Amino acid sequence: MKQYALLVLLTGLLSTTSQGQQALTREPPLVSPEIHDNHSVTFRLKAPTATTATMSGNWMRSEGFARPSATMQKGADGIWSYTTDVLSPEFYTYSFTVDGLRAIDPNNAHVIRDVANVSNALLIDGEFANxxxxxxxxxxxxxxxxxxxxxxxxxxxxxxxxxxxxxxxxxxxxxxxxxxxxxxxxxxxxxxxxxxxxxxxxxxxxxxxxxxxxxxxxxxxxxxxxxxxxxxxxxxxxxxxxxxxxxxxxxxxxxxxxxxxxxxxxxxxxxxxxxxxxxxxxxxxxxxxxxxxxxxxxxxxxxxxxxxxxxxxxxxxxxxxxxxxxxxxxxxxxxxxxxxxxxxxxxxxxxxxxxxxxxxxxxxxxxxxxxxxxxxxxxxxxxxxxxxxxxx
Incomplete structure (x- = not known):
């Protein structure tokens, strides 16, 4: 009985400690991508020490196999953002480049591989994209x-x-x-x-x-x-x-x-x-x-x-x-x-x-x-x- 009581006490202490640690480090969730009602999309990336950040998406008009990129804007909170024009319904892929290093969006769990490149994915539904x-x-x-x-x-x-x-x-x-x-x-x-x-x-x-x-x-x-x-x-x-x-x-x-x-x-x-x-x-x-x-x-x-x-x-x-x-x-x-x-x-x-x-x-x-x-x-x-x- 004493062993059971000790186990309950330890479990309670661990649970309280874990919740306290989560509370100390918890930040408001960063939404990226955010699909707006008009089908424009905002992308966000927290990188407070970065000096440059761009993004590339397959909605951008490419020349041959080369894909262009767009510059992201840095806010005072260290969050970089970029909002697209209105996008047509489609299945899209995108990635970031931070200080010259290609990166995926850490706030978007949906990733997909194309040959050796891994990109994030999003779907804007409607029309044929349904x-x-x-x-x-x-x-x-x-x-x-x-x-x-x-x-x-x-x-x-x-x-x-x-x-x-x-x-x-x-x-x-x-x-x-x-x-x-x-x-x-x-x-x-x-x-x-x-x-x-x-x-x-x-x-x-x-x-x-x-x-x-x-x-x-x-x-x-x-x-x-x-x-x-x-x-x-x-x-x-x-x-x-x-x-x-x-x-x-x-x-x-x-x-x-x-x-x-x-x-x-x-x-x-x-x-x-x-x-x-x-x-x-x-x-x-x-x-x-x-x-x-x-x-x-x-x-x-x-x-x-x-x-x-x-x-x-x-x-x-x-x-x-x-x-x-x-x-x-x-x-x-x-x-x-x-x-x-x-x-x-x-x-x-x-x-x-x-x-x-x-x-x-x-x-x-x-x-x-x-x-x-x-x-x-x-x-x-x-x-x-x-x-x-x-x-x-």
Whole structure:
């Protein structure tokens, strides 16, 4: 009984001490970001000893891959702040730079990785950006699966979305194979791409057919995204070996085999679509040529067709491409869709122009969409949203 009383006393003392310490150090919470009713946003950062502070956000108009920044103002309380103009509905990312050092917002717990950069995220809802929200609709499931890739002599990781009701049913589903850009991996479309939210919402609205979405890792030198594979917590790299040398195209059949053997898929050309952004658009073009009777729907989002496959003549995937393209056309398909922002980098736009001329020369039909903006996730999310409504 004495031991119990002593334990109660000690617990009470520790609790009182802890609460006292919290009270002594507690400060009013710093709100950042603060989204105002008119959709302008104020960002705040407490850095009383800093001499300079700027911020960069993906709503700022960029030139090519360079992103501009805005100067933050320092208050007498040591809090730096910046308020944007009115922002359109969108999923945004941003970061700070304090005395030359890039930093995330310590008051915003929502962070996201893009290659090796970590940024904060915020969502201004409304209009099409409502598709990026988790709404009160039936939700699909997302799993990370490991498949055997004999062509790469390793097991590799992919991300797979199955629509609501898949686990409880018996019906078969069409499959969209969705690929990332350079520096990305099997996590990219789930994070910055908001793929599962887009599919959940479109399917719930009856604007897209229920489908399986397979998000691949196009870096065949990896078995998985950094921190998720056997290499451990390696630093993400913008350019990895064997990303655009034909090896991913040559071994794509390993993914097709795994998906068809482990999921209730429609194993026909009409039941398969393939799409990707930037490097993934490049992969889409050449995978669909090397598997010419496999996909009825192709989506190239800002495709990096400025990269020349003829620079890798050793790859079987890049041999006789003109004949493969003609065969793909002759086999028939339902949609070949190319989309790009008019403000994208000139060398990439030139590569797309050259590829379109080749298609025009042989009479290959395709849809071409040019939008505002450049080589950015806001465009690629919109492209996925539109493409998903056109397939199956």
């Amino acid at each position: 598709l990026y929200k988790v709404n009160d609709v039936p939700h699909g499931s997302v799993s990370r699966r490991w498949y055997n890739s004999p062509g790469n002599t390793k097991r590799r990781r992919i991300t797979i979305y199955t629509p609501s009701g898949y686990e409880m049913g018996k019906e078969t589903y069409p499959v969209l194979y969705l690929m990332h850009g350079i520096g990305g991996d099997e996590e990219a479309w789930m994070g910055l791409g908001r793929a599962s939210q887009i599919l959940d919402n479109l399917i719930a609205q009856g604007k897209a057919k229920p489908m399986i979405v397979v998000m691949t890792n196009g870096n065949v030198s990896q078995d998985a995204a950094p921190g998720e594979g056997s290499d451990g917590y390696t630093k993400p790299s913008f350019m990895l070996p064997q990303t655009m040398d034909g090896k991913f195209e040559e071994t794509f059949g390993d993914i097709l085999t795994f998906v068809d053997n482990n999921y209730r898929t429609r194993k026909t050309k009409a039941g398969r679509a393939i799409a990707g952004l930037s490097m993934g658009g490049y992969h889409t073009a050449y995978i669909s040529q090397n598997y010419p009777n496999t996909f009825d729907y192709m989506g190239l989002f800002s495709p990096a067709l400025n990269n020349k496959p003829e620079d890798h003549p050793q790859s079987l995937a890049y041999q006789k491409l003109d004949l493969k393209l003609k065969k793909q056309m002759d086999n028939g398909y339902k949609l070949y869709w190319v989309a790009v922002g008019r403000d994208d980098v000139p060398i990439l736009l030139a590569g797309i122009g050259d590829f379109r001329k080749k298609m025009d020369t042989i009479g290959m039909t395709y849809e071409f969409k040019e939008t505002d903006g450049g080589h950015t996730w806001p465009n690629w999310r919109k492209y996925l949203t539109e493409f998903a409504q056109k397939i199956f």
